Amino acid sequence: MIRNYLLITWRSMMKNKMFIFINIFGLAIGIACCIVAYFNWEYDVMFDSHHVNAKNTYRISSVREFNNVTTLYGHAPGPLGEVIRHNISDVDKVVRINHSWSNFKVEDNLFPGQLGYADADLFNVFSFEFISGNPDELKDKSKVFLSDEMALKLFNTTDAVGKQLTQVVGTVLKEFQVGGVFKKQPSNSSFHWQAFMNFENYYDEARGLKEDDWKNHNTIFVHIKEPARVAVVSKQIQQYIENNNKVREDFQIKEYVLDPFEGMARRDSANETWSQTTSANNRAAVVAPGFMAVLVLLIACFNMTNTAIAISSRRLKEIGVRKVMGSLRSQLIAQFLGETFFICTIALLLGLFFGEVLLNAWNSLWVNMKLTSHYIDNPAFVIFIVCTLLVTALIAGSYPAFYISHFEPVSILKGKLKFGGTNVFTRALLALQYSISLLAIIFAIAFYQNSKYQRAFDIGFNPNNVIIAYVENGNEYETYKNTLLQNKDINLIAGSTHSLFSAGYNDPVKYESQQLEVDIIEVGDEYLKALDLKLIKGRDFQKDSETDKRESIIVSEKLVRSFGWDDPIGKEIKWMDTVKLFVVGVVKDVYTNGLWRENEPLMIRYTSKDKYTHVVVNMPSDKVKDVDKFMEASWKDVFPNRLYNGRVINEDMVEADTVNNNIVKMFGFLGAVALLLSATGLFTLVSLNIIKKMKEIGVRKVLGASIGNITRIINTEFVVILVIASLLGSTVSFLLVDALMGSIWKYYQSTTELTLIASVSIMFLISAIAIGYKVFSAASMNPVNTLRTE
Template identity: 45%
Template sequence: SLVAGVIIALFLVPAYSEMWPFLDIRLSFDQNINFYLFLIGVLTFTGVIAGSYPAFYVTSFEPASILKGTSKFGGVNKMTNVLLTLQFSISLIAIILGVVFYQNAIYQKELDYGYDLKGAISVYFDDIDSYKSYENVVRSNPQILSFAGSEYQIDRGYRNDPIKNADKEYDADILHIGDNFFETMDFKLLDGRGFRKDSETDMKESVIVSQEMVRVFGWEEPLGQKLIWMDTVPLYVVGVMQDAYTDGLWAPISPLMLRYVPEEDYHYLTIKASSADLIKINEYLESEWKTMFPDKMYTGQFMDEELSEASLVNANVLKMFGFLGVIATFMSVIGLFSIVSLNILKRMKEVGVRKVLGASVGHLMTILNKNFIIILLIASVIGSILSYMMAGAFMEMIWTYHVDPGVMSFASSILLLLVIAMATISIKVYKAATASPTETIRTE
């Protein structure tokens, strides 16, 4: 088993490393002597623990009772039942966690972030002259659906400052945007109006706030509310927008405030294209960048990388728990099959006598399966409770916003495990229940 485990690790370690772009894990056998000490320790510890119980169990018998034939050997005892229950509990935990993370991946994929990053590319500029000259390149490409400028960006560069209203003060994310940015990023306006193009009043004192800001300040009528920024700057709410997950799903939503800024303040150019053309558009933008700014590194970035990272975490965790679930279930099924076989051998004469007395095949299968059904039910309860606690803990460790485990997650997982277990033992049990009573009773 140890040798087989090491050989399997030669394949699994590189596979795990490739799952994460930021990892480079290598399994080396010639650079760390502690690795061999660890293997020897595992082998020794496992051998001692695994062999202790049967050794003490066998040596507890009295020689006289063994010679007289009064001692009973074999079959299924309490320790066997406990270990089998533990095995199936672990299997169920892995299966349930895999199902929950699969549901979470669907939930996060379909979640409305309050804006649309699909097909969006963000390019950063040090000065407005570079921005204006590059904007002409963007404008000339018919595959680009829309573009807009801004001083800050959703996924990078926005500021966070305290905002006052009456006697309340809260920190808020502040995003300075230009013409058409609201529409390009597909923000949702719920109340009021957007910014008027080239309006000096809007640039000076108008803001659009998020639902979260309305909630934290407790406004019943948000439009027209006066805010104080940086202790001296008065701002007035002209619109309310849907909450936006500016930090993805990793951190709680913060109150958000949008301000309208002139073109001279632009540092980011946001380009929107269809997802099918996005790679070609990015190649085009990078090519034009190298022509116009040969001494500068291209600053274009796909804006959905944050979403892709969340999808990567979901997918990889799902793979790990899926793999663990398959292995744990396989090991549990092997143990179950072995124990069922031993139990049937022990009770073959009982089965033969019951058949002679008129017991049906269904009744015999119920008798033989009863103990294992109880084990599976206990394992289902233990596995469900532990997996519920673990799923919540894992989710909260990774994300602020995630799916909560539902009843169907547990019901489908338990049903799957029960089907696998019953399919494993049903043939063996059915064969024993339909065996000829003449042969089973005559067998010594």
């Protein structure tokens, strides 16, 4: 019997090759999207899951309250780690981590260090798979541990234990021996560093910083064997809050929190917690692909439902004969569901192939995230894919199976059954299909328009024609500057201790009874001109003015508004409770956080040349690449032992543009697939409707109806469906686009009327193309042929 069912199924498929191909292709794409969404979800859920001690590991985070706002910071004072190590017995391991800005040198070649300083227990607390070497030797200050990727870069081999390399720290060269090579951590790991040294080396790089300086904050992890003792440890570390608060008036801690390592990366992403470790993806980046994958699969299922009904209209005699011969309704239902399941199985196999293609495409969009497929060794995926297959088959095949199998054989065989056309269910399916398609189209167009909006967004200065390079001190600044002045394409060179989108700090300031937290940068002569900061009131700093260095500040409009000043010039504010500062100028608002987060008030101070650490170079926008090459060549001459570190400071804006473009590609692809499937569904229903109205069309033509009138009769129902889909899709899209953009950026352009009109127009145009020929053929056919067969 099963063989008979398979034979019938195969013959039915061969008679309807085009429809079956479209359905298999659509289902395969939908399943492939679900596969990508699954591995994207798994990437997020499995973040840091390879660390076997994760359940007993905690990060010491600092809770700060300022202006009644409580914020969690993923760091704590460095000395707290040593205090815990020596005084709290319930903590058996402590690991401090801090980042290095140094480079590596092997022979005459320089490489980015990607180095982290860590305590000796790093490899005991966290899981690193060693290829060679002894992880316990991290306690040796003279050893460096490399990832296999870093070892290949430096030595062209992973067999690097015992080899020598040089660390370049500013002007200082330090020799180290490779103590071990470990496999690079997966991209969904909190640890992005490619090399590690003993934490004591950190103080050699951070010159002038003492080990017992509570002003210095690090990432600190503790390992507690007994979960029952966590509350006790948490209580014990609170006594050291005062050590921080005595020396950090700008960063008063309310409490220390033992933040569980499990789920830490996802919480950091959701709360925008400052941390040196890698955060997981934004929640929208996890939810949105899954949401859209389910919608695309539903469209494919709805399309197959309509197609199955259309195909079944040609099998009425078969159904009638089988019922007369004694087939039960349950047997017919099982057959039709079995046929759907067979088609879905083929689509699943094709979907696995398409899934690999889409995974590669997805990975090409995101630099720091690499999804990897693993099927057989992953029971969770096997369960997921089997459930996807069953649910898809049930959704796509249930309605046709139950609907067709209830027909009476007498009506079928006597020819009294009039099968075809549309009903409430098929109309609803079509409306949902087009609503989902419209959703994807609107997303793609909205993000494309947002990318244009954000590219043109005025962030208060021009980031596209400024390159910043980092030096050790004022003497290096002068040496490098004199070399750069030989280039005639350079408009201006300025120096600073900090810069926008670079180094800076954040401190509270007071005006009378008001208190405000502000971003602070310290700059030198002509810095405002170099970055094209727009001075709207007051003056710039006076060259070599000791008064300006001591007490003058330039502030942003946001700071002026925050304090409610009408005339800001001359206003006095207090910094660190004792330092009096006076406003001499106001610049246009500067978006120090790019477009990602709320614009912060900015305070600019004047600094002396001996404190310069930034070389700020301004040039015409069309000369950036040429000047950058010149700066790199000059750097190699002036600082032969250091890697060139110049960068255009538009990175935040470029990243925002990249995110926009990638989302446009993603939703553009989904929209194209969804619209193709929806257009196919429309074609199917129009075909059914024409079959049902053949006699009516013939009679109307005999009575003188024009092709236009016939077209209107056929199309009216579907135009109404498309209008309903337009209203539904536009409303839902408007809300979802705003929610998604709002979860990514603070400043963006949400859906506009133009976006909605353009998207709906595309939908109607594709629909007209899909059914135009079919409708025109039906409206212009000879009525004699139709009426003669009746």
